[in-house]
Amino acid sequence: MATDHAPPAPSPGAAEPPLRVLLPQVLPALLVGVVASLLYLGISALAEEFQDVLWDDLPDALGIGGYSSVWMISMLTATGIAVGLVVWKVPGHAGPDPASVGLGGAPLAIGVVPGLLLASTLALAGGVSLGPENPIIASNIALIYWCGHKISPSVPAAAWVVLASAATIGALFGTPVAAALILSEALASRPGSGSLWDRLFAPLVAAGAGALTTQLLAEPTFDMGLPPLDDPGFGDLLAALVITSAAAVFGLASCYLFPYAHVAFRRLRHPMLMLPLGGLALGLLGAVGGHLTLFKGLEEVKELTASIGSWSSGELARMAVVKLVALLVAASCGFRGGRIFPAVFIGSAFGLLAQALVPEVHPAVAVSSGVLGVLLATTRQGWLSLFTGAVLAASPAMLAVLCVATLPAWLIVTGRPQLELDKAGNALR
Structure with missing residues (x-):
């Protein structure tokens, strides 16, 4: 005879307990994190070795300055030819048009x-x-989905995509926090069972494994050596509000120009025309802006911030504009790569320009605010932009200032064109 205290029988459609669902995800997520990090580190190490040969060993052997205008123009044009051959001849053509590809996506x-x-x-x-972020994320998604589907065909493709994306973002930034922030924006808008943290559990395991693997093998750092801001005041808040908003407007210029630049290169119709011409344009821009405006930008930011006060406002303005145009050209003509790290350089140069014009502005406020504004405009990833700006400042007190500075900048960029196109070549908003 049943009593009033007997537990009700579970219905046939009752969900499994969360613990029983989450625990089996731990091992696959750990493996995905380690694999994603190893691929990122391997490609980065290979690119750095090749970079040393191209920009140090080869020009030294030829008796040519590695960062002379002639070498920069020649090397970028040659890079355009080499990448054009890959896009033209290698099976798969190096993936879809990068102008219409963001972070992640279908395998x-x-x-x-x-x-x-x-x-x-x-x-x-x-x-x-x-x-490196877009190609590495896309490659990890493809590889991990292919392997995962072979091993466990019943697991949905979306699960492997989220794990691979989280693991790679964790590896790129050396911390799972960036992955958590980015994925929280994406997952919060998707229907699904369970709480947000249930859905973030396996991706965070993958991101943590990827981040720890990167930390153990490469010891990455975003420390720019900026003087810390220990006690921000109203002047710092005002400076952050102005610089972030101005940097957002500056970054939006590339978003508005992106469809036109993309159409101009697409009219050439062939990768052996688009990419060599784009490489030549990048070489000419490098000759104008100097060697710091080349490459992905993170190491160059460290060099830029190591000499605060030695750059004139004209030099900083030139570097910010040249890097912005270089990012626009590289993303339009078909080079495969991501836009986050170049945007960090653009924002840093823009912030230091503001500090050069108004020396009373604290360097940490200038750099973090400039990066925050440009990233908001070019990525439209609010949490990622805020996280990156705060990490560069290496000062907990800056976080509150940047949170407030985000608000007017977001009103400036929301609903505006993004630095990404749809398949028809129209700007996403």
């Missing part, structure tokens, strides 16, 4: 990955103003 065919990684490595080593 590419596995045969596309070798060409995509080769094109990205050549661009990184050759000095193209793009980062």
Whole structure:
């Protein structure tokens, strides 16, 4: 005879307990994190070795300055030719048009990955103003989905995509926090069972494994050596509000110009015309802006911030504009690469320009605010932009200032064109 205290029988459609669902995800997520990090580190190491050969060993052997105008123009044009050959001849053509590809996305065919990684490595080593994030994330998604589908066909493709994306972002930034912030924006808008943290559990495991693998093997750092801001005041808040908003407007210029630049290069119709011409343009821009405006930009930011006060406002303005145009050209003509790290350089140069014009502005406020504004405009990733600006400042007190500075900048960029196009070549908003 049943009592009033007997537990109700579970209905046939009752969900499994969260613990029983989450625990089996730990091992696959750990493996995905380690694999994603190893691929990122391997491609980065290969690109750095090749970069040393192209920009140090080879010009030294020829008796030519590695960062002379002649060498920069020649090397970027040659890089355009090499990447053009990959896009033209290698199976898979190095993936879809990068102008219409953001972070993540559906898995590419596995045969596309070798060409995509080769094109990205050549661009990184050759000095193209793009980062590694988009190709590495896309490659990890394709590889992990292919392997996961072979091992466990019943697991939805979306699960492997989220794990691979989180693991790679964790590896890129050396911390799972960036992955958590980016994925929280994406997952919060999707229907699904369970709480947000249930859905973030496996991706965070993957991101943590990727971040720890990167930390153990490469010890990455975003420390720019900026003097810390310990006690921000109203003057710092006002400076952050102005610089972030101005940097957002500056970054939006590239978003408005992106469709036109993309159409101009697409009219050439062939990768052996688009990419060599784009490489030549990047070489000419490098000759104008100097060697700091080449490459993905993170190491160059460290060099830029190591000499605060030694750059004139004219030099900083030139570097910010040249890097912005270089990012626009590289993303439009078909080079494979990401836009986050170049945007960090643009924002840093813009912030230091503001500090050069108004020396009373604290350097940490100037750099973090400039990066925050440009990233908001070019990525439209609010949490990622805020996280990156705060990490560069290396000052907990800056976080509150940047949170407030984000608000007017977001009103400026929201609903505006993004630095990404749809398949028809129209700007996303």
